[in-house]
Amino acid sequence: MQLFRRIDFLGCFLLAGWVGAALIAVSLKTNSTASDGYDWSDPIIIALFATSGVLLVVFLLVELKWAAEPVMPFELLNRRTAVSVAINNFSISMAQFALVSSDLYWIWLTIQIYTIPLFFTVVRQMSSSQAGAHLIPNSIAGMVGSLGCGFVVRHTKKYYWLNFWSGFFGVVGAILIATWNRNSSEWMLWTNLSFTSFAMGSVTTLTIVALIADVGHEHVAIATSLSYVFRTIGQVLGVALSGALAQAILQKELSARISGPDADETIAAIRESSASIRYLPEPLKSIAIASYQKALHAVFLCAVILSVVYLLAGLGIREIDMHKAMIKPTNGEQEEEEDIVGEVSETP
Incomplete structure (x- = not known):
């Protein structure tokens, strides 16, 4: 009890x-x-x-x-690293969930409803299996980012610049995705999302390592709680607000392009079922695809802004000497090396 x-x-x-x-x-x-x-x-x-x-x-x-x-451990929010990690985790989660739900650790594949999958199935007219196949490199990149950065920190005891360059990868990926259109090459569709997923896996692992190193081992539970609460809020808002933004712009675009006595019914049908677009007659089909592309492009641009925010927020993290952060033995016991990364094995 x-x-x-x-x-x-x-x-x-x-x-x-x-x-x-x-x-x-x-x-x-x-x-x-x-x-x-x-x-x-x-x-x-x-x-x-x-x-x-x-x-x-x-x-x-x-x-x-x-x-x-x-x-929500507010007592940590008077520390520079804690505030930086909170903003960073909130922004990166919101940006990644706005793009696609594809991380294996959080089983993001269960909520693929907007943006990247929608771009594949509507704008590029892929089947569901083709769209899913394009997300496989994204999932692998997330795992590689998290595990790889964990190993690097374990051996180097450094995380500040590794966190920066991992976040920079995410910004590059978000910018590349924002350039997608109906004519983008296949290699871009297969590879660009991996940049953002690699950043998600790396940055979320590195920031929690930085936070625990800053507050000390005795506050591991509180530090983890701070990271996860901001990350969870970002995830929820990323999915919900990206969908809301896409739907709002889609409604505006369709209303401007479609007119006539049955315009409201046609617009409602297009918004409610993107799968029905492939069966629409021309020019309705082209209008629907162009409207979806513009709506999703707005979400992609928001992801770029959020990516820059989490990159800049990461600059506020303090680098702690990880050698001094190790647990020290007492009462003459043999010294055992137990660094912080071992406590935070997080595998997206």
Whole structure:
């Protein structure tokens, strides 16, 4: 029972509540059609945002005053490295989840709904199996990034510049993806996403190593909690807001390009089922593909901005002498080398 008392159940529920209420409001607005009638001033939308705000305030009070071991450890946010890691993990998770859900560790493949998979199936008119095949290098790159950086840090005891260059790879990948169009070469579609996945696997491992090295071994649980809470919020927002942005721009583009007595029904059908686009007659098919390309391109550009943010945030991390951070034996016992990387074996 004492173990259960240490778990911040109330904080977890409040965190899910305020994030969920806001995302439901955004989803209702961006996924509505002309017939649905949802607007930002709709009472339901306002009520959901108000609920989200109240739950956020209660969440902050619980975490600051009552939680014994809070899921959001605010006491760490007065440290430079902790703030840098929080911003970095939030931004990189949001950017990667906005692009594609493809990391094996978090089983992102279960929520592939927008952006990269949608680009493959709609803009490039691939089958689901072809689109899935293009994501295989992405998953491998994530694993290689995490494991490879772990081995490098174990042997070099350095992580600052490794984190920077890994993040730089992610920025390059995001920029390359932002250039995709209907005529992009196949080798770009097969390789570009691997840059961002490699960065995700590397940076998330390196930043948690940096955070634990900064706060010390006695605060491993709190440091891990800080990393994961910001990463989880970024993941949820990345999926939800990228979909919301894509749908909002898609609605605008389709409404500008399609007119006539059945325009609303046609637009609703295109938005609800991207698979139906391949069966549309011309010029509707070309209009739908061009509209999707513009909507997804906006998401890709947002991913570039987020990638730059997490790269810059990583510059705020302090490099700790990992040799001094090792656990030291007591009472004359034989010295055993146990570095921080061994405690944080994280394999996407």
